Amino acid sequence: MKGLRSFLDRIKPTFQEGGNLSMLHSTFDAIETLLFVPGHSAPAKGAHIRDGIDLKRTMITVIVAMMPVLIWGLFNVGYQHYLSLGVNEGFATMNNMLFGLSKSLPIIAVSYGAGLGCEFLFAQFRKHPVNEGFLVTGMLIPLCMPPDVPLWMVALATIFAVIIGKEAFGGTGMNPLNPALLARAFIFFAYPGSMTGENVWIADKPDGYSGATSLSNLSAAESVPVDGNWLNVSGWSVGDMFLGFEPGSLGETSVLMCLIGGVILFATGVGNWKIMVATFVGGLGGGLILNGLVAMGIGADNAFMAVPAYYHLLMGGFAFGAIYMATDPVSAAQTERGKWIYGIMIGLVCIVIRVFNGAYPEGMMLAILIMNVSAPLIDYYQVQSNIKRRLARAK
Amino acid sequence: MSTETAVVIEKKEREPLFSKKNRKLLVDPIDSDNPITVQVLGICSALAVTVQTWPSIVMSIGVIFVAAFSNLIISLLRNTIPPRIRIIVQLVVVSLFVQIVSEILKAYIYDIYLELSVFIGLIITNCIIMGRLEAFALANKPWPSFLDGIGNGLGYGAILIAVGLIREYFGTGGTLFSGTPIEFTMFTFPSVGIMAMPAGACIIVGLLIWAQRARNGYAEESN
Numbered sequence: 001m002k003g004l005r006s007f008l009d010r011i012k013p014t015f016q017e018g019g020n021l022s023m024l025h026s027t028f029d030a031i032e033t034l035l036f037v038p039g040h041s042a043p044a045k046g047a048h049i050r051d052g053i054d055l056k057r058t059m060i061t062v063i064v065a066m067m068p069v070l071i072w073g074l075f076n077v078g079y080q081h082y083l084s085l086g087v088n089e090g091f092a093t094m095n096n097m098l099f100g101l102s103k104s105l106p107i108i109a110v111s112y113g114a115g116l117g118c119e120f121l122f123a124q125f126r127k128h129p130v131n132e133g134f135l136v137t138g139m140l141i142p143l144c145m146p147p148d149v150p151l152w153m154v155a156l157a158t159i160f161a162v163i164i165g166k167e168a169f170g171g172t173g174m175n176p177l178n179p180a181l182l183a184r185a186f187i188f189f190a191y192p193g194s195m196t197g198e199n200v201w202i203a204d205k206p207d208g209y210s211g212a213t214s215l216s217n218l219s220a221a222e223s224v225p226v227d228g229n230w231l232n233v234s235g236w237s238v239g240d241m242f243l244g245f246e247p248g249s250l251g252e253t254s255v256l257m258c259l260i261g262g263v264i265l266f267a268t269g270v271g272n273w274k275i276m277v278a279t280f281v282g283g284l285g286g287g288l289i290l291n292g293l294v295a296m297g298i299g300a301d302n303a304f305m306a307v308p309a310y311y312h313l314l315m316g317g318f319a320f321g322a323i324y325m326a327t328d329p330v331s332a333a334q335t336e337r338g339k340w341i342y343g344i345m346i347g348l349v350c351i352v353i354r355v356f357n358g359a360y361p362e363g364m365m366l367a368i369l370i371m372n373v374s375a376p377l378i379d380y381y382q383v384q385s386n387i388k389r390r391l392a393r394a395k
Numbered sequence: 396m397s398t399e400t401a402v403v404i405e406k407k408e409r410e411p412l413f414s415k416k417n418r419k420l421l422v423d424p425i426d427s428d429n430p431i432t433v434q435v436l437g438i439c440s441a442l443a444v445t446v447q448t449w450p451s452i453v454m455s456i457g458v459i460f461v462a463a464f465s466n467l468i469i470s471l472l473r474n475t476i477p478p479r480i481r482i483i484v485q486l487v488v489v490s491l492f493v494q495i496v497s498e499i500l501k502a503y504i505y506d507i508y509l510e511l512s513v514f515i516g517l518i519i520t521n522c523i524i525m526g527r528l529e530a531f532a533l534a535n536k537p538w539p540s541f542l543d544g545i546g547n548g549l550g551y552g553a554i555l556i557a558v559g560l561i562r563e564y565f566g567t568g569g570t571l572f573s574g575t576p577i578e579f580t581m582f583t584f585p586s587v588g589i590m591a592m593p594a595g596a597c598i599i600v601g602l603l604i605w606a607q608r609a610r611n612g613y614a615e616e617s618n
Contacts, residue, residue, distance in 0.1 A: 164598065168605060190589040 008032055026123040030130035055172075058270055059135045065264040065271070066139055066324065068257040073250040074100030077147045077203055080247050084205040091245070103147045103203045104250055107154055112138040114155040118162040122171070133172030134162070140180035140324060143251030144317065144365075147203040149187065149194050157183040157190075177372045178328045181321075181365050188365065196360075201247035211247050215316045215354065219361035221303035224294075233303055234311065241314040251324075252317035262323040271327040274336070275343040279322035280313055282347020287312045290355060304355045312351055321364035322346070331372040335382040342378055346371045412538065420542045424550035427611060430523045431554040432604045437523040440514050441555055441600060442593040446566065450510050451559030453500065455552025457515060459545055461492040462524050466544035469532040476533075485528045486519065493518045523551055558599050566590030 014021050015028035033056070078096025082089065089095065115134045123130040141158055161183035166175045188195045202211040212220075214234040221233045231237050236246045244254025252258075265271025287309025293299060294306045312318060326332060326346050333342035346367050353363025360366065430436045437458075444454045468488045469476075476484050497515050500508040508515065518524065527547050532540040563569050565587045589595045 164601075168601070186589070189592065189594065190587045191585060192588055 024124065026127065026129050027120055030120070030123070033129075056132045056135075059132045061268045061270045062136045062265065062324075063139055065261040065268075066136075066143065066251070068260045069143060069251040069254065069320065069324075070104075070139070072244055072254045072257040073143065074104055076100070076244055076253050077103050077250065079245070080202045081204055084202050084209045084211070099203070100147075104142060106151055107142040107145055107147075107149065107250070108139070110151045110154045111141040111158050114158040115141070115162050118159055118167070122163075122167045126171075128171065131172035133166075137161070137179045137183075141183045143324075144180060144184045144249050144320070145187075146195065146200040146249055148200055153187050153191055153194060154183075157186040160186045173330055175330055176376070177369055178325055178331045181325055181369055181372075184365055185369060201249070213246060213248055213316065213361075214241060214311075215361040218304050218307055218311075218315070219354075219358065223301055224303050224306045230307060230311070234307070234315070238311070238314060241311075249317060249320075252320040255314050255319040258319040258323045265323065265327065271323065272329070272332070272339060274339040275327045275332055276323050278340045278343025279326050279347045280319075282344035283312050283318055283322075283351055284309050284347070285344070286348040286351030290351065302355070312354070316354075316362045317364045318350065321350075321368055325364075325368050326371075331375060333375040333378045333382075335379050335386075338375070338378040338382040341382075342371055342375055345374070417539055417542050420539055421546040421549075424543075424546040425553055426550075426607070429550040429554065429607070430526075430547045431551060431600065432607050434523075434526065436526045437521050437551055438600070440517065440521060441551075441558060442596040444511055444514050445555055445559040445562050445596050446591060447510075447563045447569070448556065448559040450507055451555040452552075453504065453507050454511060454514065455548065455555050457493075457496040457500070458518060458521065458523065458551055459548030460496060461489060461518050461521075462527060462548040462551075463541055463544035464492050465489045465524060466527055466532040466540040467537050469528050470535060470537040470540035473533050481533065482525075485525065489524055489528075490519050523547055554600065554603065557603065558596050561599050562590045562595055566595065 012028070012032075013019050015025050017025075021028075075091055075096045078093075078099035079091050081099055082096065112134075115138045119130055119134050138158075141154065141161070145154060161179040165177050165179040165182040166172065169175050184195070194200060198210060198212040198216055199205070200211070201213055202209070205211055212235060214236045217235040218233060225233055234241075240246055242255045244257060246253050262271065262276055266273045266276070287307075290299075290305040291309055294302070299305045322343075326343060333339050346364075349370055350363040350367035353360055353366050357363070424430055428434065431438065431441055440454065440458075445451045465485070465488050469485055472484070472488075493516065496518070497508070500511070500515060527543060531543045535543070568584070568586055587595070589598075
């Protein structure tokens with residue numbers, strides 16, 4: 001460690017002003033701060049709060065919180081693949097893990113490579129330090145991709161998300177939209193064949209084996225089961241959906257693992273619990289409203305409307321989006337009551353898109369993006385109403 | 396003494412047709428005062444008709460024609476139009492020229508007329524035309540107004556054709572010359588679905604604005 005430090009100190013002047021490689025200053029800076037705690041934190045004297053938490057530690061915490069989801073995803077990719085081939089050796093096997101790694105590692109590598117490449121490039125041109133913001137985005141992008149997505153699409157989408165979603169607006173901390181979801185939305189609209197349908201959710205599956213998720217099954221269902229047996233309609237039992245034994249994007253299948261990640265985010269104070277809870281409440285409320293409509297006889301033959309409300313929280317990427325995507329502190333609402341409104345609206349909009357837009361059986365991505373755009377509006381009215389209330393009190 | 400001043404005034408009024416000021420009217424809207432990327436007018440049709448290049452070109456020509464002549468007519472009438480009904484008068488004049496464009500397209504290039512469909516009629520409500528009538532033609536002489544109309548039409552067309560070329564290439568892999576003997580393909584790739592949607596045009600226009608501002612050194616006013 002000491003040798004590394006002295007090596008960095010020795011080559012430092014080369015990268016500083018006047019040095020031969022001063023144009024690579026921010027690259028050097030990024031590597032140095034990645035290896036060592038930067039010295040320029042709060043001064044030793046004076047009334048400053050001294051805390052070890054900085055952007056980097058926040059980001060690392062989120063990465064740690066994503067580990068359960070990622071590890072489950074690795075196993076599940078392999079498990080679903082071998083299941084589709086007719087081989088079922090159990091879930092936690094080496095084969096599943098290895099196959100999952102062979103599918104996921106390239107996506108992760110491409111996502112980090114393309115994204116960090118863009119970040120470093122912009123940092124050089126704009127002469128600002130490289131931010132740690134992409135560490136989380138670079139992991140979120142693979143987690144919300146189908147296991148079979150072509151790598152060049154991942155690269156293109158990542159570059160799009162970093163440049164259009166982030167750098168165009170001023171870099172880390174300025175993005176109005178969640179960059180990882182933007183990357184997913186880009187592929188979703190640019191190459192729908194690789195992001196929707198029944199054939200993308202299981203890696204290398206043989207033709208003829210149905211890779212339909214519970215969402216697509218429900219969306220395609222033509223009638224409501226009379227005996228209340230939803231297993232036949234959704235195709236996946238509640239237990240499977242909760243634990244994550246179903247096809248889907250790399251990280252979205254297991255609600256349990258998402259909840260573990262949510263607990264980590266909550267315990268460390270990095271993720272906002274209000275947004276997570278509000279999103280689940282909104283989703284459940286939306287489902288209950290639709291169930292109520294069905295009970296009143298409106299849309300009674302629509303399986304997607306009649307399905308028990310808690311199904312919506314278990315299917316697809318609802319939990320993943322609520323815990324990892326909606327809580328992105330930059331693109332979410334900033335005011336406290338605004339966070340409740342923001343979260344509840346994400347849940348509601350997601351259910352509305354899922355049920356009423358036949359082309360998009362999964363609405364979580366679009367719901368979060370829509371509410372990301374609306375977050376400043378929510379905050380504005382929240383602040384205005386606060387001012388009004390306090391003015392009234394002052395009178 | 397008095398005669399001398401009279402002569403000077405007359406000299407001042409006789410401006411050459413393409414004086415520096417008038418040239419500015421013609422050239423500025425193409426770049427530094429572009430109706431789409433700087434004034435942010437006429438976005439709707441720029442998103443709607445630019446899936447392919449040919450319709451973009453035809454649309455541009457139509458807008459140049461309508462903008463120039465309606466500017467001219469309104470400028471001629473500017474002292475006689477009562478301010479309270481000026482919008483109605485403008486609409487009448489604009490719709491006259493739009494109708495002319497529409498009939499010509501119907502007669503000679505019916506295919507493209509069908510493709511542009513409603514957007515030819517909607518030139519009437521194109522923000523660029525109304526905007527230039529309100530902002531320029533009502534307060535300026537006919538000749539500068541005419542040039543202003545052509546300039547803004549050209550600026551609009553430049554963006555439209557650029558967006559059309561990009562969208563056609565990435566959206567369908569085609570180029571302006573697709574279907575003709577000089578067709579060429581550089582390399583094939585899966586077409587980008589988003590480029591066939593208006594959202595793709597929105598992104599391209601945004602990128603053009605970014606590039607233009609980076610080049611011209613424009614910065615948003617901070618308040």
